[in-house]
Amino acid sequence: MKMEDMPLSGPDNTKLEALVHDIYSELVEDACLGLCFEVHRAVKQGYFFLDETDQESLKEFEIVDQPGVDIFGQVYNQWKNKECECPNCKRLIAASRFAPHLEKCLGMGRNSSRIANRRLASNNNMSKSESDQEDNDDLNDNDWSYGAEKKAKKRKSDKNQNSPRRSKSLKHKNGERRIQTSEYNYNTGINYETLGPDEVRSFLTTQCGVISEHTKKMCTRSQRCPQHTDEQRRAVRVFLLGPSATSLPDAEAVVESDSFDIPDGQTLMSRLQWEDSPDISPADSASSKASTNHSDSRRPKKKKRTPLSLNAVGGVGGGGGGGGGVGNVTGGSSSSSSQSNISLPTKKKRPKLPAPSISSTYDDLN
Amino acid sequence: MSKDTKMRATINQKLTEMGERERLKELLRAKLTECGWKDQMKAHCKEVIKEKGLEHVTVEDLVVEITPKGRALVPDSVKKELLHRIRAFLAQHAS
Numbered sequence: 001m002k003m004e005d006m007p008l009s010g011p012d013n014t015k016l017e018a019l020v021h022d023i024y025s026e027l028v029e030d031a032c033l034g035l036c037f038e039v040h041r042a043v044k045q046g047y048f049f050l051d052e053t054d055q056e057s058l059k060e061f062e063i064v065d066q067p068g069v070d071i072f073g074q075v076y077n078q079w080k081n082k083e084c085e086c087p088n089c090k091r092l093i094a095a096s097r098f099a100p101h102l103e104k105c106l107g108m109g110r111n112s113s114r115i116a117n118r119r120l121a122s123n124n125n126m127s128k129s130e131s132d133q134e135d136n137d138d139l140n141d142n143d144w145s146y147g148a149e150k151k152a153k154k155r156k157s158d159k160n161q162n163s164p165r166r167s168k169s170l171k172h173k174n175g176e177r178r179i180q181t182s183e184y185n186y187n188t189g190i191n192y193e194t195l196g197p198d199e200v201r202s203f204l205t206t207q208c209g210v211i212s213e214h215t216k217k218m219c220t221r222s223q224r225c226p227q228h229t230d231e232q233r234r235a236v237r238v239f240l241l242g243p244s245a246t247s248l249p250d251a252e253a254v255v256e257s258d259s260f261d262i263p264d265g266q267t268l269m270s271r272l273q274w275e276d277s278p279d280i281s282p283a284d285s286a287s288s289k290a291s292t293n294h295s296d297s298r299r300p301k302k303k304k305r306t307p308l309s310l311n312a313v314g315g316v317g318g319g320g321g322g323g324g325g326v327g328n329v330t331g332g333s334s335s336s337s338s339q340s341n342i343s344l345p346t347k348k349k350r351p352k353l354p355a356p357s358i359s360s361t362y363d364d365l366n
Numbered sequence: 367m368s369k370d371t372k373m374r375a376t377i378n379q380k381l382t383e384m385g386e387r388e389r390l391k392e393l394l395r396a397k398l399t400e401c402g403w404k405d406q407m408k409a410h411c412k413e414v415i416k417e418k419g420l421e422h423v424t425v426e427d428l429v430v431e432i433t434p435k436g437r438a439l440v441p442d443s444v445k446k447e448l449l450h451r452i453r454a455f456l457a458q459h460a461s
Contacts, residue, residue, distance in 0.1 A: 028436070049412075
């Protein structure tokens with residue numbers, strides 16, 4: 001005990017000391033009362049006994065410490081392995097892949113329409129020589145075929161390459177988009193080397209047959225294919241079948257030669273002087289699409305025919321016609337327009353062609 | 367006697383006016399909580415409440431039960447500290 005605490009003076013101090021104690025007592029009582037009020041309020045409000053729960057509740061909310069489970073006892077990847085059955089295709093799909101699968105399966109959503117359009121476009125590329133249009137429709141409608149999707153992706157490069165060409169062909173065909181430029185149609189061209197002469201002949205009677213410079217394949221379009229001129233077709237026939245063995249023009253040549261016999265030598269002469277030909281004859285006015293110049297429609301046939309007809313007729317003009325054909329130089333004066341229609345291949349082939357015929361006709365004449 | 371009473375009144379007044387009383391109160395509460403007196407008292411309260419029933423316990427019941435026990439359970443160190451402070455105040459401000 002400290003000396004300070006002890007009262008120093010006598011009677012006053014006792015009073016003072018009593019006072020001190022009184023003050024102290026007051027303070028302690030105050031503290032007790034405060035506690036009582038606090039507890040009483042807690043009891044009446046109902047939060048006094050919160051820390052005391054029964055055993056059953058304690059067990060229920062106990063912290064879980066098992067592997068594969070969180071502290072509340074829940075499994076976190078419960079839905080990972082669940083599979084859902086697609087209402088459209090009846091397949092079992094993993095839950096996390098279900099939404100994208102539905103998008104494609106039902107054909108809704110941005111991606112699926114994009115893919116479908118792409119497939120449609122690339123199917124157009126390959127549709128010409130492949131399966132029927134009906135098959136293609138089936139393929140396009142069935143969004144569900146993965147194979148077609150893969151094909152579409154592979155052919156995408158083809159589609160891109162072809163687009164300028166395709167728009168060109170669109171003009172001719174009035175929006176019919178199924179027809180594809182034959183030159184780019186790698187799978188559908190015919191290689192003339194593989195065909196026998198009879199096959200070539202039969203092929204050439206029905207189809208264009210012009211050999212593409214890029215691929216060395218023959219065009220499989222019709223005789224009126226806009227891609228190639230009649231001149232080209234004639235040249236190809238000559239090239240493939242030989243100068244005297246052209247199938248199509250042969251038949252017509254026979255007919256036409258008969259018809260020209262009548263008009264006779266004068267017209268023949270005038271015709272023969274022309275470079276390329278006697279195309280412009282009043283009798284023959286059939287025009288095909290290919291010819292861009294005036295009434296040069298039947299040129300290929302006529303051109304081929306001229307030497308032949310000359311051979312058949314044996315007229316004087318025959319050699320002239322052949323000579324006119326050879327000499328582009330001489331032809332300059334006459335129909336220059338027709339001259340412009342001569343493409344290189346024909347130019348090359350022409351000299352060979354008329355040369356023997358010229359010699360033969362002259363021989364005949366002589 | 368009246369002098370004594372007067373003196374007491376004066377000191378009390380001073381104690382309150384100067385804020386010493388509040389300070390002492392806070393000091394006491396802190397010390398009692400620190401030494402565990404409060405928890406002890408609360409446990410005793412629970413017994414009383416269980417005895418009397420949760421619904422029917424009144425403030426008076428608690429006061430009557432708690433106060434004497436509380437007074438007795440105050441640790442000596444706390445008591446001494448407080449007495450010291452009161453005396454110091456009196457010595458300082460007594461007329």
